[in-house]
Amino acid sequence: MSRKRTSYLACLVILSLTVASCGVVVRQVNHAYQKIEAGSLRYQGRLAPLTAKEQLWAKTAWRYFVNNTNNSTGLVNSIDRYPVASVWHMGDYLAALMAAHQLSLIDKIEFDQRLSQFLEFVAKMPLAQGKLPNKNYNTKTGAMLDAANKDGEAGWSATDISRLMVWLKIIGEHYPEYQEYLDKVILRWQYCEVIDDCGQLYRYGKTGAAWQKQQDGRLGYEEYAGTGFSLWGFNANQARKMKLDHRISVDNLQLLLDERDPRVTNTANPILTTPYVLLGLEFGWQEGQKYSRYWPNNGDFLKQQADMVYRVQEQRWFKDKIYTARTDHYLAVAPYRLLDSVYANGLPWNTISDSDNRYPQYALVATSAVFGLWVLWDTPYTDQLMKVTEALFDKDRGWYEGRYETSGAYERLISSHTNAMVLESLLYKTRGKLYLGKQRIGYFNVKLDKVYELPQHCLPPERAVCPN
Template structure:
C-alpha cells in the first residue's frame, strides 16, 4: 500500500499528490527528452487510482468512450416513460429487482462518464425512486420476482399478471446499488433509505444470514434456501451493507474444492440431485464483488463480515480468471464464462467452469446440458478485461469488441463452437459494460464513506421502528 508521510495513501487527493511526484520524477530524469504524452498518461492513470486498484485503471480512450455510449444506448431505448423502469431484454417489457439494480449501476456510470448531465441523471433516478416508493410487493413484503416495465404491475416469468414470489439474490443486487447511489449522492440518501424500510425482511433472511426465495403455489408460499457459491456471497454482501447478519450466506468452506486443468477452485458441494438447484462455478459474481467491493470491502463496513472472507474471495476470483486464461493458453479456446440469455429455448443458460461433476459444462436451470451453446460472454469478458490487465484479456477483447449494434447496445456474446453472434441484447450485459468502464476510470466503486442517514436515525428510535425484521429488530443468531 503506498504511504505518504508515514500514513497509508488511500485517498484520491493522495493519489494525485503521488502522481505529481511521479510526473516530476519522469520530467527530471528524462530532461529535454521527456515525452509529454507518456508523462500525461502516467499522471492520469495514477490520479484515477492505478496505485491502489487492480487491473486497467485510467481515463477512457476514445474507443472505450464509444463502447460506453453504445451500452448506454440500450438504456435510452428501453426506458419506459410511465414507470421509469428499463426492460431486462431489448423490447421485452419485464424486469426483476436485479435488473433495477443493473439500471442504477448503468445510470451512475453514464453520469460519471459524462454521457448524461445532472438534470437527466436526476430525472431518471427520481422516476425509479417514485416507482420503488409505491410498487406492489409480493405478499405485501418484498419486491416481486417480475414486474411489467410498462405499467409497473406484478407479473410471472411469462409476463402474465401474478404474484410470483421473491428472490433474495435479485433483491440483493438492488440493495447494493441503493447503498452505492446513496454513498455517491447523499442528496438522495433519505429516499433510498425509505425504499428499504418499506420491505418486510422476516421471510427472506433468517437471524443467522441464510437467504430464501419464495414461490407462490395454489395454497401458500413455497420457501427455499437460495444462492450458491459466488452469487450467494454477493447476495450476502447486499444484505450486510444494510446491517443484516449475513454470515450464513457468506461463510466459505475451504475444504470443498475441485480441480479443473490442475487449477484448484472452491466448489459448492450442495448436491443438485437433492436440492433441485444447480451449483455452477461462474465468473460474473466474482467480477461484481471485485469492481464494487475489492472482494473484501465489507470487512470495513459490517460487523458481520466473516474474518478472512475477502482474501478467500479474491483468491477464488483469481483462480476463476486463471483457469480460463489457462484454457486458452493450452487449447486456444477463448473463454469468458457466465450465465447468459439466448433468443430461443431454453432462453437462459449457465456456462460454467465446473458444474454437476464436469468441467466446462453448459446447462440450463433444470440441469439439462447444452454443450453446443457455450458462449464467449461479452459480460464476463469486459469484467475480466478491466480487472486483469494481461495479454490474454487484451486478446479476449479483440474477440468481442465488435459484438454490438451502435443503435441498440452490446450483444450477449459469441458462440465458442462456431464464432456466431448471440444477438440478443440485455440489460445485464450492457450494465456490466458500463460498470466495467466506470471501474477503469475510478477503481473500486463502493468506498464505505456513507454517513448515518434516515435509515439509521429512524431505527435508533425504538418506538418508531416499523417491525419489518430490520437489523435492530432481530434477535441475535443463536449459533
C-alpha cells in the same frame, strides 16, 4: 494530492528522465499521472481515463437504456423490446444510470429525471405477499408478473433483491441528496422471511402448485447477496460463511466449489464469472476481509477465488486456444437463459439450464464477462478477449450477449444486464471500486434509532441475536 501519490509521481519523473527524451518523458509522466488519478495505486486492473474508442463503447451501452425505458413507469426492459424487468435488472439500471452520468453521457437534469421516476415507482410498487419486491414486473403497467410473465405473483429472490439493495446504497453514497428517498424504499419492505437472524437468505416461490420458501444462493452469488444485505446493517454472516475445504480441479487449478450437492438440493452449483467480477468492480473484494474470522487461513478468500476463476479461463485459452469468458447469459431461443460455467454439477465447462439440461452448443464468450475480466485483469489474454468482443454491438441498440465458442457466430440478443456490465466496467476503469464505504447518518439510521416506532419489518434492530 497525498504525499504518497506525490512521491510516487516524482519517482516516475526521475526514472523517465534517465531513459527518455523530453517528449517521451512528458507522455510517460502524463500517462502515469492519469493512472494515479484513476486509482491504480489502490485498485487492480486497467485504471485510466477512457479513450475515444471506450467512450463510444459506453455510449453504445447507454443506448440500450434509452431505447428500453418505459415512460409510464420509469422501468427498463430486461431484454430489448420485451416489457419485463426483474428486480436484479432494476439494480442494473441504477448502475448504468450512475455510470452514464459520471461518464458524461447524460447531464444531471436527465439523471435526476430518470432516478426520480424510478424512485416514484419503487416507492409504491406492488409487493409479493405484500412484503417484498416480486421477481418480475411489467415495465409498461408496473404490475407484478408470475413465472409465466402473466399478471400475478412469482414470489421473491433474495439474490435479486440484494442487487437492488447494493445499488440503492451506492447511489446514496455518490448522490447524498437522494439518500432519504432511497432509504424509504428499504424501510418499506418486510424482511422476516427473506433473511433469518443468522444471515441465511431465502427465496419464495412456487414449486409445482405449492408455495415454498427455500435457501437462496450458491457460492459466488451468495456472497454477493450477503454483501447487499450487510450494507444495510443486517447480519448476513451465514450467507458469506463458506467452507474452504471443498475444492475441485479444472485443468490442474484448484477452485472452491459450493459444497451443497445439486443431486440433493435440485439447485445447480456453478462456478460463474459474474459474481466475482461484481465483487471486484463494486467492492474491490475488500468487503470479504471484514469477515476473515470465518476463513481463519484465508481472509482474502473472495479475491483468491476471483483470481482462480480468471486464471482457469486464461489457461484454457493458452492450452487449448479456446477463447473463454464463461458466465450466466441469455439466449434468443429456448431455454432462454443458461448457466455457462467454469464448472457445474460435476463437469468442467458445463453449459446447463436451470433444470440441469446440457447445451454445450450454446457456450458463449460472454460480452458481460469479457468486460469485467478485461478491466480487472490487465493481461495479454484479456487484450485478446477484447479483440474478439469489441465489434459485438449495434450502435443504435447496444451490446450483443456474446460470441459462440463453437462457431464464432453472434448471439444477437441484447440485454440490460450485459449493457449495464459494460457501463459498470468502464466506470470502474476511471475511478476504481464503486462502493465508497462512507458512514453517513441518514433517514434510515434515524428511523432505526427510534426503537419504539419500528415498523415490525424484521429490520436489524428488531432482530434477535444469532445463537451460533
